[in-house]
Amino acid sequence: MDYFLLVDYFISRLLVDYRLVDGSLTGSTDRRVGSGQPRTARTEDNVAHVEELVLSQEAAPQSHRSTRQISREIGVHQSSVLRIIHNDLTLTVEVYEKAASPGAD
Secondary structure, eight states: OOHHHHHHHHHHHHHHHHHHHHHTTTOSSOOOOTTSSSOOOOHHHHHHHHHHHTTOOOOOSOOOOOOOHHHHHTSSHHHHHHHIIIIISSOOOOOOOOOOOTTTO
């Protein structure tokens, strides 16, 4: 391929990409309705199911489930379970440090 044709091709691609981002080609920078993959992991049903599984552990100490076990049971990705716990249920993890023994320095 000729060098100048190759350069011309890349410059035209950059301009088209810029115009798409800028919105001057489509007239808007908003996403079109229905474009993209629909979000299905953080539905109200999944949030309620995760809440039920996480909060049911409070009454029975030492009977916790990992996020991996919860994700397998519900059928969503583990990161989605973590996102539901953190963003939708606003739960945080409390980490306790062990007390230092008297002889340890």
